[in-house]
Amino acid sequence: MGRPEPRVDGRLKVTGNARYASDFPVANPAHACLVTSAIAKGRIVSFDLDDARAVPGVLDILTHETVGNEVHEPKFFGSGGTASTIHRPLSSAQISHAGQIVAIVVADTYEAAREAAYRVRVTYEEEDAATTLDSDGVETLPATKVRKEHKNPRVGDAAAALRAAPVTIDAVYETPTQHHNAIELYATTCVWSGEQLTVYEPSQFVHALKHAMAEQLGIDAEDVRVISPYVGGAFGSKAAVTPRTALVAIAARRLNRPVKLVATRAQGFTIATYRAETRHRVRLGAQRDGKLTAYVHEGWEATSRLDDYLVGGTETTAHIYDVPNVSTRVNVVRTDRATPGFMRSPPEVPYVFALETALDELAEALDMDPIELRRINDTRNDPITGAPYTSRSLMACYDEASRAFGWRRRNLPPGSMRDGDWLVGWGCATAVYPTFMGAATARVRLARNGATRVEIAAHDLGTGAYTAIAQTAAERLGLPVAAVEVLLGDSALPAAPVAGGSNTTASCCNVVAKACDGIRRRLVRAAMRADRGPLRGRKPSSVNFVDRHIAGEDGAKVSLADAFDMLGAPMIEEYAHWLPHGMEPDALKKLHLGSAALTGGAMEDRIAAAFGAELVELRVNVYTGELRVPRIVGAFAAGRIVNPRTAHSQYVGGMIWGIASALHEQTELDRRVARYVNTDLAEYLIPVNADVPDVQAILVSEEDRLVNPLGIKGLGELANVGTAAALGNALYHATGRRIRKLPLRIEDVL
């Protein structure tokens, strides 16, 4: 652990041998193509399927007229279930969002299915749809009303503190709709063998998908197996169970033949979740020396009519600076859209953008360096509860990032730096992500020759989980990483948490280490008891596993093979479970039922979070308004780093995502009809290589003895937080114009 091991699955991936969901060969598959709704609200009056049925090779067309009540109502994950929505697919003529699945065509070939899908004619009765936050017909409700357990963090008397503050900021910020757009499309293959169903689907939570299928199809969970060893990007979109899976299973059952679905890129914008648009009003009060006295944050988030999805990011922002008076409030706005869902750092991306921009406005009002403002308001304790941070290195991150960036050379006044045709601005912002952990189980088997196998139903979304878990077992057992085989992404394996909240490394490495410790104990005991053994009579705590040996401090050692012989067994298998601090004791039972419960962040007795500092240079062309980012430096501290190579990759990818969030990504809506417009990767912009020429990630060392036994904090969702604020702040520094709405675009600066 701690070494930059190359990815253990790297070779498989670059040679095309890693099997993603739609790559699994199944016998004689039929191919499905979805038909999705062209209207956002209303009902289907009729289908004309004659043309579609006439396409050679078409086997079946499922609509609400054929499926009806077959799918049982899914339980929304926001209410403790596993599904992205309570919507029952193909259960009625009702349309509740544009792009809702209205039919599935199944055919012998993909081409026939797609052609027939185009030939399905649907007649709708359309009603006016409410598109977004300020549209007519939306319904705005406080979060506390729709989610019993929602708490708006607050402390002190923020209103009074604002009134008394000599310097105040009061501004409104907006963030747009965004879609994950993982390269791997939404794919599902379902294979029935008698009563047993196998689902091949890219998943961030195979156990949840297994139980969801059992519930939605009314079958026994033990008859469902979900296989998802590799996932081609997920970012939250493959965590909650979407309506398509049950439909593919039903289609396969009707035909008694495997059915394979790979939805199109455009369909991916509406058959799964997305990051909804948000609005924020932030008010800050401060003394003239920069000390914050009041923070008031009200957020509005778009959701659907069916489900109250909620990110409530003040749960993060209220805890990160030393402010004695805090008041927050979150609202959901019900629209006629699909239900939003997790997207990389769901609460932090919008809410931290608002707060970190407001802080820059405050620094400007105070005529103060923005990093200095954050230093003045740094804290070791949660300002809401007073509980201590398990560790916190925010200012160390700023120090290292500033040094690498050359921040000292920054001119304070806006518009004061220029290079030829380009106005130059430097901006900064804090990145933060709460540390989450979940209950986890794992099985580890060690053979006499050192061959190790780790079994855990965790998920590698491209993040490096295989490698981190292999490194953990290898270090624990004194073996090279190559001796460890790791099996993930299969619901037949011991249950692991959802790959969400950046908890996988912390949860899974801790439970795998615990299983390895069980193996160690048995071998050490055998070695210590063996007659004439070199370690006979030692204390268990005095030996370590190094280089295929159990070694004492004085150099005495026993080879693994000898230890096995002393034990009299060819191999040891250990099963372990792990409950993080603060987790309810029934969490394991719930985990086995597909519960996504995690613990962490602001707890009663402590607060755990990873921090970073991001410094950016933004250039604005004085003639054309083009916005470019020649460089970005981020420094991050996230406890113990299991693999600096994969961590570095997460940070670099995160900052690029952040640049995208600031300058490129926006799902555009046709507000008249609540439909998305730019539903392909030519028009939904993400950065190309030329947009990210110099992205530097610095790993700041941090030791955390409290957060969990291995001292690991999640970091996958850290680096894309704050970037957009840093860029908006840099834009202000370059031009003197404050843009409070993302993405920042040419038309904002012309």
Added chain:
Amino acid sequence: MRPFLYERATSECAAVQLAASGAPAQFLAGGTTLIDLMKLDVLRPARLIDINGLAAGAAGLIEEREGALRLGALVDMAQAAEHPVVRRKFPVLADALRQAASQQVRNMASLGGNLLQRTRCPYYRDRSWPACNRRKPGSGCGALHGQNRGHAVLGVSDACIATYPGDLAVALVALDAVLEIIGADGARTMGAAELHRLPADTPHVETNLAPGQLIAAIRVPAGPWTRRSLYLKVRDRESYQFALASAAVALDLSDGMVRHARVGLGGVATIPWRATAAEDQLVGRRLDGELARATAEAAFAAARPARHNAFKLGLGKRTLERALLQAAQMEL
């Protein structure tokens, strides 16, 4: 995708003869637009005639004859962008090609096909939108009062505001390029500027090519302005995006005075836009910041913005202004 008949032609003659007989056919070269739109069920040709084999003949060559450039229609964009004569003597063409699409697409796409690239208007490309006069004549224009940030401000009509997305054609109309057209009834030429039709009230008729006619080559005359030429393309990201605004500029200067000027505009118009009003402003005057500004104003005098693309007026003007001043400063 709907089933279609696939045939292959190995000569220009065979290609146009095949096209002239049997069910209506479309020519297939790189396929970067056609196959894409067939998958989306927007284009539904009954027959495809694959003309990639023509690249082995004159249609695959770049030649310089008496100063004029002849670009075979089957030359791929990458090849043309890297050709030394194109780069040295017609920099505006090389610039336009290099900034179009991605290297992978440029490797596939032919020059002739690139000129005929269809609009990226989402209301056109997604057939589930009920209104698109270009796709479904008489159905209305979805973009006119819809999401129209990327749409045109020049050459628009109430029937269509879809932007012509290409870059090369913008440079070609500026340089008075001529297209060699062949059909079953023989060969003819057509000015590059005559290829595309303004949408007016028939946006579905996009070009003046008759059915079965094939672009065989592009001839670009050289003039004292072709060396001092450039293509400036402005977009949200650095590469791989269609222009929000672009300008193709070619100037013949003498002691700072403009003797000849050629100006094309892209990303802002429904067709590759020749800005003759701008050219008239320039000729016979000293090119300075003030004249560049006045020229840009003239170029956009007739612009008609919609709700989300009003910024293209300012952006288009600045892009042209900048392109003119940069061209004036080019060292030859």
